[in-house]
Amino acid sequence: MFPDGAYRGLLAVAGAVFVALVAWFVVSLIVQARPAFSTLGFSWIVQKVWDPGHGKYGLLPFILGTIETTAIALVFAVPIGLGTALALAYLVPHRLRAGLGTAVELLAAVPSVVYGLWGLIVLAPLFRDHVEPALTSVLGWTGLFSGPNEGVGLLLAGIILFVMVLPTMVAISRDVLAVVPVEQVEGAMALGATRWQVLRKVVVPGARTGLLGAFTLATGRALGETVAVALVIGNSPYVAHSVKSAAATLASLIVNNFGEATGTQLSVLFAAGLVLLVIGICVNALARVLVRNTARSGVTSVAVA
Amino acid sequence: MIDPIPAVPHLEEGAGPGTAEELPDPEPAGDPVMSLQGVTVAFAGRKAVRDVSFDVHVGEITALIGPSGSGKTTLLRALNRMHDTVRTASVTGTVLLDGTDIYAPTTDPTLLRSRVGMVFQRPNPFPTMSIYENAVAGLRFNGVRKKALLDEAAESALVAAVLWDSVRDRLNAHASTLSGGEQQRLCIARALAVEPEVLLMDEPTSALDPIATKRIEELVGELKHRVTIIIVTHNMQQAMRVSDRCAFLLMGEDKAGELIEFGSTAKLFSEPSDPRTLDYVNGRFG
Numbered sequence: 357m358f359p360d361g362a363y364r365g366l367l368a369v370a371g372a373v374f375v376a377l378v379a380w381f382v383v384s385l386i387v388q389a390r391p392a393f394s395t396l397g398f399s400w401i402v403q404k405v406w407d408p409g410h411g412k413y414g415l416l417p418f419i420l421g422t423i424e425t426t427a428i429a430l431v432f433a434v435p436i437g438l439g440t441a442l443a444l445a446y447l448v449p450h451r452l453r454a455g456l457g458t459a460v461e462l463l464a465a466v467p468s469v470v471y472g473l474w475g476l477i478v479l480a481p482l483f484r485d486h487v488e489p490a491l492t493s494v495l496g497w498t499g500l501f502s503g504p505n506e507g508v509g510l511l512l513a514g515i516i517l518f519v520m521v522l523p524t525m526v527a528i529s530r531d532v533l534a535v536v537p538v539e540q541v542e543g544a545m546a547l548g549a550t551r552w553q554v555l556r557k558v559v560v561p562g563a564r565t566g567l568l569g570a571f572t573l574a575t576g577r578a579l580g581e582t583v584a585v586a587l588v589i590g591n592s593p594y595v596a597h598s599v600k601s602a603a604a605t606l607a608s609l610i611v612n613n614f615g616e617a618t619g620t621q622l623s624v625l626f627a628a629g630l631v632l633l634v635i636g637i638c639v640n641a642l643a644r645v646l647v648r649n650t651a652r653s654g655v656t657s658v659a660v661a
Numbered sequence: 662m663i664d665p666i667p668a669v670p671h672l673e674e675g676a677g678p679g680t681a682e683e684l685p686d687p688e689p690a691g692d693p694v695m696s697l698q699g700v701t702v703a704f705a706g707r708k709a710v711r712d713v714s715f716d717v718h719v720g721e722i723t724a725l726i727g728p729s730g731s732g733k734t735t736l737l738r739a740l741n742r743m744h745d746t747v748r749t750a751s752v753t754g755t756v757l758l759d760g761t762d763i764y765a766p767t768t769d770p771t772l773l774r775s776r777v778g779m780v781f782q783r784p785n786p787f788p789t790m791s792i793y794e795n796a797v798a799g800l801r802f803n804g805v806r807k808k809a810l811l812d813e814a815a816e817s818a819l820v821a822a823v824l825w826d827s828v829r830d831r832l833n834a835h836a837s838t839l840s841g842g843e844q845q846r847l848c849i850a851r852a853l854a855v856e857p858e859v860l861l862m863d864e865p866t867s868a869l870d871p872i873a874t875k876r877i878e879e880l881v882g883e884l885k886h887r888v889t890i891i892i893v894t895h896n897m898q899q900a901m902r903v904s905d906r907c908a909f910l911l912m913g914e915d916k917a918g919e920l921i922e923f924g925s926t927a928k929l930f931s932e933p934s935d936p937r938t939l940d941y942v943n944g945r946f947g
Contacts, residue, residue, distance in 0.1 A: 539781060
C-alpha cells in the first residue's frame with residue numbers, strides 16, 4: 357500500500373523524535389545544573405556535608421546511599437530472582453506456570469508508592485522490633501549493624517528495592533532462560549547430566565547475555581527509585597555508619613527538597629540528577645563490557661537481550 | 662503385483678556387509694546388549710510407535726529406516742529415556758539394557774544416559790564451552806574431576822572421532838569456530854568420552870553437506886569396534902553402507918509407526934520378506 361520510501365520516512369521520523377527528546381532532556385538537565393557548577397566548582401559533589409543553610413551542598417552521603425541501597429537490593433534480587441526464574445522456566449508444573457507468571461507481571465505493575473507505604477507501615481515496625489535486633493545479635497561482629505534499631509534506614513530501603521526489582525528480574529530472566537535451545541538441554545541430558553547440572557552448566561551460561569540485560573534493568577530501577585525509598589530510608593543527610601542508619605539517596609534528596617529549593621539549591625538538585633544519570637550510564641557501560649566479553653566467547657547464538 | 666527385483670542400487674565394493682551370494686541372517690552369538698520387547702510410545706494417549714520388538718547385538722550397527730512419520734526418532738529416544746522430559750509421553754513395553762529394564766523404578770535415568778549416549782540431528786556442541794570442555798562435559802557431569810583423567814579421555818575421544826589432528830592446537834577455542842561436520846564429530850567425541858555401551862545416532866548427517874556426511878559415515882563404520890550403534894536414517898544408501906542390521910518402520914493406518922521387518926541389512930535390501938520393504942528399499946515410496 358505504502359511505497360518503501362514512506363515507511364523509511366516514518367521510521368526516520370520516529371527515530372528522530374526519540375533522539376530529539378533525549379537530547380533535549382539531557383541538555384536542559386545540564387543547563388539547569390550549570391549555575392551550581394559555575395558558583396561552586398566541582399569538588400562539592402564528593403564532599404560530605406549537606407547544609408544548604410550554610411551553602412554546603414556535599415553530595416557524597418547521597419551518592420553512597422544510592423549505591424548502598426542498590427547493592428543491598430541486588431544482593432537479594434540476583435540469587436532469588438535467578439532461582440525463581442529457573443523454577444518458573446524449568447521446574448514448576450506447566451499448569452502452574454501461567455498463573456505464577458501472571459502474578460510476577462502483576463507485581464511489576466504495582467505503583468512504587470504502594471511498596472513504600474507497605475514498607476513504612478508493615479515492614480518498618482517489624483524490622484525495628486524483630487529483624488534488626490536479630491541481625492545485630494548474629495552479625496553484630498561485622499560492624500555493619502551498629503547503632504539503634506530504628507526500622508527505617510538503608511537496610512529497609514534496600515529490602516523494599518529488592519521487592520520492587522524482583523518482578524523485573526524474574527520476568528526477564530524467565531523469558532531468556534526459557535529460550536535456551538532445547539537441543540542444548542537435551543545434549544547435556546544425553547551425557548548423563550542431572551537436572552541441576554543442565555540448569556547450571558548449560559541453561560544459565562547459555563542465557564547469560566539476556567540475564568545481564570535483566571540485571572541492568574533491575575539495577576537501573578533500583579538506582580532511580582524515588583518515592584518508595586524516600587518513605588522508608590529515614591532521609592538523613594549524613595554518611596551512614598551502619599546499614600540500620602537513616603540515610604538518603606540522590607533521588608530521595610531531590611524529591612524531598614525540590615519544593616522549597618530556589619537558586620543555587622535548585623540547580624544543585626538538577627546536578628544531583630545529572631550525577632544519578634552518570635551513575636546509571638556507568639552501570640550500563642559496565643554491563644555492556646561484561647556482555648561483550650562473554651558474548652565474544654561464544655554465546656551469540658542464544659543472545660536475546 | 663510385485664515388480665521383479667532390480668539390482669541393489671549403489672552397493673559399492675566393500676561397502677555393504679554382505680553380497681548377493683551369501684545373504685546371511687545369522688543370529689549372533691551371545692545375549693543382546695539391548696532388547697526391545699513390545700515397545701510402544703504414545704503422546705497424550707496417541708500412539709506414535711506401536712509394539713516394536715527386536716534385539717541389538719554387541720559391536721553391530723543397527724539402522725532404523727523408514728519414511729518420515731514412521732516413528733524412527735521417537736523409538737530411538739525411548740532407548741535412553743529422552744521422553745522423560747515430555748509431560749504427555751508414555752513408554753510401555755520393555756527395553757532391556759544388559760538384561761535390566763531401563764524403565765524400572767530403580768533405574769536412574771541420568772546413569773542410564775551415561776551408558777546409552779546420543780548424537781542428534783543437528784550438531785549441538787555447547788556454545789559457551791571450548792572444544793576441550795565440550796569433549797569432557799559428560800565426564801564432568803558424571804563427577805570426574807582429575808585433570809589428567811579428563812585430558813586423557815578428551816584426547817582419546819577426539820582421536821576416535823577423527824578430530825584430534827585438526828583441533829589439538831586449539832582445544833581452548835570455542836566449539837562454534839568449527840565447521841558443521843567438525844561440530845558433529847565433536848558431539849560424537851563428547852558422547853564417546855563417557856564410554857557408553859550403546860550410542861544412539863539420530864540422523865547424524867541430515868544437517869551436513871555430502872563430504873562431511875561421507876566422513877561421518879566412515880567414522881560410524883570405525884566406531885563399531887568401540888561401541889554398539891543404533892542409527893536412525895532416512896537415507897537408504899546410508900543404511901546400506903554403514904549398518905549390519907536394519908529395522909524397517911512404516912506408519913500404520915492409525916498413524917502409529919510399526920516395525921515391518923527386521924533383519925540383516927544384506928537380506929533386507931535384496932530379499933526382504935515383506936513386499937512393503939521391497940517397495941521402500943527400491944525407492945517406490947517414502
